[in-house]
Amino acid sequence: MDGNGRWAKKRFLPRFFGHKAGVDALIRIIDACADRGIRYLTVFAFSSENWKRPADEVSGLMGLVLVAQAKYMQKMVGNGVRVVIAGDREAVSDRLRKAWNDVEEATKSNHRLTLTVAFNYGGRWDMVQACRRAVADGLKPEQIDEEALSRYMAMGHAPDPDLFIRTGGEVRISNFLLWQAAYSELLFTDCLWPDFGEAELDAALAAYAGRERRFGALNMGAAAHPA
Ligand code: IPE
Ligand code: MG
Numbered sequence: 494m495d496g497n498g499r500w501a502k503k504r505f506l507p508r509f510f511g512h513k514a515g516v517d518a519l520i521r522i523i524d525a526c527a528d529r530g531i532r533y534l535t536v537f538a539f540s541s542e543n544w545k546r547p548a549d550e551v552s553g554l555m556g557l558v559l560v561a562q563a564k565y566m567q568k569m570v571g572n573g574v575r576v577v578i579a580g581d582r583e584a585v586s587d588r589l590r591k592a593w594n595d596v597e598e599a600t601k602s603n604h605r606l607t608l609t610v611a612f613n614y615g616g617r618w619d620m621v622q623a624c625r626r627a628v629a630d631g632l633k634p635e636q637i638d639e640e641a642l643s644r645y646m647a648m649g650h651a652p653d654p655d656l657f658i659r660t661g662g663e664v665r666i667s668n669f670l671l672w673q674a675a676y677s678e679l680l681f682t683d684c685l686w687p688d689f690g691e692a693e694l695d696a697a698l699a700a701y702a703g704r705e706r707r708f709g710a711l712n713m714g715a716a717a718h719p720a
Contacts, residue, residue, distance in 0.1 A: 495661030496685030514687035527606040541615035562592045573605030579647035580614035616671030660686045
């Protein structure tokens with residue numbers, strides 16, 4: 494979800510207003526995805542590297558998460574959205590950790606759409622923490638395979654993404670879903686995240702529908718595709 498700061502700057506507003514508009518865009522996209530039958534939506538909200546931003550922006554973002562959780566939790570419960578937070582919870586405040594536990598608990602039996610919010614997340618962090626937990630569980634080297642590691646990853650509850658979208662014009666992955674995006678279709682758009690709405694989502698889905706996915710095989714018709 495990149496481009497909040499530039500969206501605000503274009504309007505001569507402080508960056509915080511861009512982040513606020515970014516939350517509104519996310520709420521709209523959650524509904525739009527659920528309406529289109531998309532079962533899993535995963536968003537990069539705060540990276541392990543975002544701590545390097547000025548302290549007031551970091552605390553503004555933390556505050557915004559708390560406000561959004563209070564404002565939208567009941568809506569998620571009612572809309573059948575299950576919320577999962579993926580990321581390192583050690584470094585965040587007790588209040589934020591509690592808010593996350595509350596929203597996960599309140600939505601855990603929802604099945605319409607699983608929203609994973611990657612917060613204090615990094616793809617490399619995820620691989621390291623997965624290895625550590627596997628070792629701590631006593632897994633032997635021969636028991637560590639792709640399937641086992643996937644289970645220990647912060648995204649273990651979700652299938653690998655079919656479509657990976659980055660807004661805001663940069664053409665890089667920036668440490669998001671490094672393991673899980675191995676065969677994802679990548680889509681980069683100049684659209685700034687607060688401007689990403691239903692029309693942009695539909696355009697992305699149409700582009701995805703036009704891609705040919707081979708997963709390393711040759712195209713031999715539908716039979717060549719894994720389930
Ligand atoms: C992305 O928007 C939001 C977060 C990382 C939290 P940015 O804040 O990176 O916006 P730009 O890239 O400065 O426009
Ligand atoms: Mg950015």
